[in-house]
Amino acid sequence: MNNVTALLKEQAERFEHTLEQYLPGGESVVAQAMRYSLMGGGKRIRPVLAQAFCALFGGRPEDAAPLAVAIELVHCYSLVHDDLPCMDNDDMRRGRPACHKQFGEQAALLAGSAMLCEALLVLHNTQLQAECRCEAVNILMRASIDMIEGQWQDLSYESVAITRAQLEEMNALKTGALLRAACELGCLAAGASEDQMRAARQYAAQLGLLFQLTDDILDVTASSETLGKTAGKDAAAGKNTWVSLLGLPAAQQFAHELAAAAQQAIAGYADAEHLLYQLPQWLLTRNN
Amino acid sequence: MNNVTALLKEQAERFEHTLEQYLPGGESVVAQAMRYSLMGGGKRIRPVLAQAFCALFGGRPEDAAPLAVAIELVHCYSLVHDDLPCMDNDDMRRGRPACHKQFGEQAALLAGSAMLCEALLVLHNTQLQAECRCEAVNILMRASIDMIEGQWQDLSYESVAITRAQLEEMNALKTGALLRAACELGCLAAGASEDQMRAARQYAAQLGLLFQLTDDILDVTASSETLGKTAGKDAAAGKNTWVSLLGLPAAQQFAHELAAAAQQAIAGYADAEHLLYQLPQWLLTRNN
Numbered sequence: 001m002n003n004v005t006a007l008l009k010e011q012a013e014r015f016e017h018t019l020e021q022y023l024p025g026g027e028s029v030v031a032q033a034m035r036y037s038l039m040g041g042g043k044r045i046r047p048v049l050a051q052a053f054c055a056l057f058g059g060r061p062e063d064a065a066p067l068a069v070a071i072e073l074v075h076c077y078s079l080v081h082d083d084l085p086c087m088d089n090d091d092m093r094r095g096r097p098a099c100h101k102q103f104g105e106q107a108a109l110l111a112g113s114a115m116l117c118e119a120l121l122v123l124h125n126t127q128l129q130a131e132c133r134c135e136a137v138n139i140l141m142r143a144s145i146d147m148i149e150g151q152w153q154d155l156s157y158e159s160v161a162i163t164r165a166q167l168e169e170m171n172a173l174k175t176g177a178l179l180r181a182a183c184e185l186g187c188l189a190a191g192a193s194e195d196q197m198r199a200a201r202q203y204a205a206q207l208g209l210l211f212q213l214t215d216d217i218l219d220v221t222a223s224s225e226t227l228g229k230t231a232g233k234d235a236a237a238g239k240n241t242w243v244s245l246l247g248l249p250a251a252q253q254f255a256h257e258l259a260a261a262a263q264q265a266i267a268g269y270a271d272a273e274h275l276l277y278q279l280p281q282w283l284l285t286r287n288n
Numbered sequence: 289m290n291n292v293t294a295l296l297k298e299q300a301e302r303f304e305h306t307l308e309q310y311l312p313g314g315e316s317v318v319a320q321a322m323r324y325s326l327m328g329g330g331k332r333i334r335p336v337l338a339q340a341f342c343a344l345f346g347g348r349p350e351d352a353a354p355l356a357v358a359i360e361l362v363h364c365y366s367l368v369h370d371d372l373p374c375m376d377n378d379d380m381r382r383g384r385p386a387c388h389k390q391f392g393e394q395a396a397l398l399a400g401s402a403m404l405c406e407a408l409l410v411l412h413n414t415q416l417q418a419e420c421r422c423e424a425v426n427i428l429m430r431a432s433i434d435m436i437e438g439q440w441q442d443l444s445y446e447s448v449a450i451t452r453a454q455l456e457e458m459n460a461l462k463t464g465a466l467l468r469a470a471c472e473l474g475c476l477a478a479g480a481s482e483d484q485m486r487a488a489r490q491y492a493a494q495l496g497l498l499f500q501l502t503d504d505i506l507d508v509t510a511s512s513e514t515l516g517k518t519a520g521k522d523a524a525a526g527k528n529t530w531v532s533l534l535g536l537p538a539a540q541q542f543a544h545e546l547a548a549a550a551q552q553a554i555a556g557y558a559d560a561e562h563l564l565y566q567l568p569q570w571l572l573t574r575n576n
Contacts, residue, residue, distance in 0.1 A: 030440045081401065086374070086393040105374040106443050109397075113369065114436045116404060120429045130418035137425055141408040148402045152318045155394050 004282040007275055011051070012044040015068060019047075022069045022122055024114070033103040033111035034118070037076045040094045045211075046071045046182035052276050053183050053200050056269055059190025066126040067136055067185040073119035074144055075178055080112035082151060090233070116144070128189070135188055143181035150174025159238040167245055168209065175215075176208025183207075199266050206262035207280060213255040214283050216241035220248065222287055259284055292570040295563055299339070300332040303356060307335075310357045310410055312402070321391040321399035322406070325364045328382045333499075334359045334470035340564050341471050341488050344557055347478025354414040355424055355473040361407035362432055363466055368400035370439060378521070404432065416477070423476055431469035438462025447526040455533055456497065463503075464496025471495075487554050494550035495568060501543040502571050504529035508536065510575055547572055 019038060024031050047068035054064035083090040083098040084105060091101050100108035123136050150173025157170065183204040187197045219234045220243050234241050242251045259280035270277045307326060312319050335356035342352035371378040371386040372393060379389050388396035411424050438461025445458065471492040475485045507522045508531050522529050530539045547568035558565045 028437055028440060029444070030437060077401075081397060084374075084397070086372075086397060107440065109369060109372070109374060110436045110440050113365075113401065113404065114433050116401065117429045117432045117436070120408060120425055121433070124422060124426045124429075130422045134412060134418045134421050134425075137408055137422075138412045141405045141412075144405045145402055145409070148398045148405070149316055149318060152316060152395065152398050156317070 002282075004275065004278045008043065008048065008279075008282070011048045011275070012042075015044045015047045015051070015072075018065050019069055019072065022066070024118055029103060029107045030110045030114055033080075033099055033107045034115055036102060037080050037099045037111060037115065038073070040076075040096060042094055044072065046075050046178060048275075049179065049182040049204075049207075050186040050189070053186025053192075054189040055186075056266075056274070056276060057187060057190035057192040057196050059186070059192075063126070063128060063189040064186055066122050066128075067189050068182075070119040070122045070136070070140060071178065071182045071185060073115045073122065074140060074147075074181075077112045077115035077119070078144075078147055078151070078178070080108050080115070084108060087151075087155070088237075132188060136185055139181050139184050139188065143177040146173045146177035150177065154239070157240050160240070162240050162245075164245060167240055167242065170240075171209055171212045171242075172205070175212045176205060179208045179211060180204035196269065199269060202265035203262050203276070206258045206265060207283075210255055210258040210262060210280055210283055213242045213251055213258065214286060216243045217248065217251055217255065218287070219243070255284055290570075292563065292566040296331065296336060296567075296570070299336045299563070300330075303332045303335045303339070303360075306353050307357055307360065310354070312406060317391060317395045318398050318402055321368075321387055321395045322403055324390060325368050325387045325399060325403065326361070328364075328384060330382055332360065334363050334466060336563075337467065337470040337492075337495075338474040338477070341474025341480075342477040343474075344554075344562070344564060345475060345478035345480040345484050347474070347480075351414070351416060351477040352474055354410050354416075355477050356470075358407040358410045358424070358428060359466065359470045359473060361403045361410065362428060362435075362469075365400045365403035365407070366432075366435055366439070366466070368396050368403070372396060375439075375443070420476060424473055427469050427472050427476065431465040434461045434465035438465065442527070445528050448528070450528050450533075452533060455528055455530065458528075459497055459500045459530075460493070463500045464493060467496045467499060468492035484557065487557060490553035491550050491564070494546045494553060495571075498543055498546040498550060498568055498571055501530045501539055501546065502574060504531045505536065505539055505543065506575070507531070543572055 016039070023038060024034050050068040050071055051061065051064045055061065079093060080099045082088050083093055084100055091098055093099070099111060103111070119140060120137060123133050126133060128136070150170050153170040154174055157166070180201060183200040184197065187200050192200070216234065219232060219241065235244065242254070246254065262280040263277055266276055304327070311326060312322050338356040338359055339349065339352045343349065367381060368387045370376050371381055372388055379386055381387070387399060391399070407428060408425060411421050411428070414421060416424070438458050441458040442462055445454070468489060471488040472485065475488050480488070504522065507520060507529065523532065530542070534542060550568040551565055554564055
């Protein structure tokens with residue numbers, strides 16, 4: 001385990017403790033399904049990004065924490081709904097039964113929507129100024145709508161030949177929007193300057209593509225066991241992926257270019273040892 | 289057509305014009321599904337309540353308008369998701385095919401979630417102070433989570449004998465929460481006093497029960513044609529309703545008591561001619 005893997009693991013674990021403080025209470029099945037989905041592990045990349053950008057630009061961890069929780073709530077909502085039978089129909093998520101396999105479709109649908117709502121309530125209960133909270137709502141909801149549009153494009157492109165521009169747009173919406181929002185929320189919590197915000201967005205744009213590329217690459221190179229979800233599923237479903245469009249070698253080459261561009265975007269702020277600088281390289285070598 | 293019916297129709301039509309200005313643009317199928325669901329008619333009771341309470345307590349129509357749009361967006365989201373095959377499985381809504389029958393389940397699920405997100409964006413683009421916008425987000429999201437819990441209770445109580453207290457709680461959550469939020473948002477837009485807010489909440493609590501009671505009564509007394517949705521469906525599904533619990537005569541009696549209590553709650557602010565005062569009586573006599 002190299003340094004970045006260890007650092008990401010440590011940050012993810014620290015975030016889990018934060019998240020526990022925000023878990024919805026109550027014994028209702030919907031609340032249980034929410035907790036199950038929220039505490040299902042995962043890399044917690046979005047919260048880590050929000051907290052890292054906040055720290056990079058001089059913000060306090062306690063200001064980034066609720067924003068990090070909010071973005072993870074939105075991410076988890078999207079996973080629960082995407083896994084539903086009428087959507088991607090995925091039975092496994094992070095090595096466990098998907099929410100709808102564990103609690104049924106009705107509870108999963110409702111829990112997903114409730115996590116989206118909870119994200120907004122978490123923002124409400126912060127020390128942030130009202131203007132700042134409003135801006136956070138705006139960032140989160142724009143990203144969510146973009147993500148929804150991206151998910152629609154992904155579903156409607158199944159078994160249809162699409163162009164690289166279409167794949168890039170779909171990718172930017174489906175995966176990129178929420179990663180970008182995570183970076184923006186970190187900047188917001190730190191009261192970052194316009195230049196800093198611009199650098200973060202640039203970084204996020206590359207990272208969003210890179211993240212999807214490495215996901216697509218893993219779908220054909222990794223096993224289900226390592227992934228914690230069904231491998232080879234995209235190819236089987238006739239999904240358009242970077243690998244199906246470019247072929248594996250060119251996809252890997254493009255991924256390397258994106259990683260370099262992401263590092264370039266924040267080179268003026270983060271040194272080579274910084275987690276945000278290391279993260280793009282790490283994504284190239286991840287195996288789940 | 290009596291005065292209240294005419295007045296409600298006029299207010300609903302005025303609201304439709306407001307709503308048109310807030311409709312999501314774009315040619316994506318998800319955007320089309322959102323517009324289809326939003327412009328499907330309906331009584332627009334929640335927006336009318338928000339606007340009427342704003343006016344009652346001296347607020348400006350332009351401050352209430354976006355809040356009225358936001359609450360209708362949340363209401364429409366809930367209808368689209370509730371109609372889905374895995375939920376209530378209703379093919380008809382307001383005399384037209386339900387959203388998922390028209391656009392497919394995937395688009396309907398995504399359009400529903402997108403409407404929830406849009407509600408928050410609408411709040412963002414208002415002239416209201418940031419503190420006030422934050423409070424509106426809070427009101428809307430708390431009500432949405434309550435509504436979700438109510439929908440879960442409703443589904444899980446199917447073919448199970450429940451008590452009157454359970455039915456009342458489920459009702460307060462499923463139908464009451466959003467009606468209450470509508471009244472609260474109207475008060476918020478007007479900068480209403482604590483006393484005024486309390487009166488509005490009292491009114492809303494009675495109205496929420498009354499609304500469900502008259503819905504349950506109509507399910508057994510009206511035709512599908514008049515209702516614009518499948519009549520007798522609740523009874524067929526073994527749903528717990530006020531009619532199944534109390535019997536028709538006692539349910540009708542209880543409805544009359546609630547209407548009187550609602551009027552009592554705002555008697556200090558609204559005279560007998562006021563729409564808000566007339567509305568509870570009107571609900572008793574509605575046929576769809």
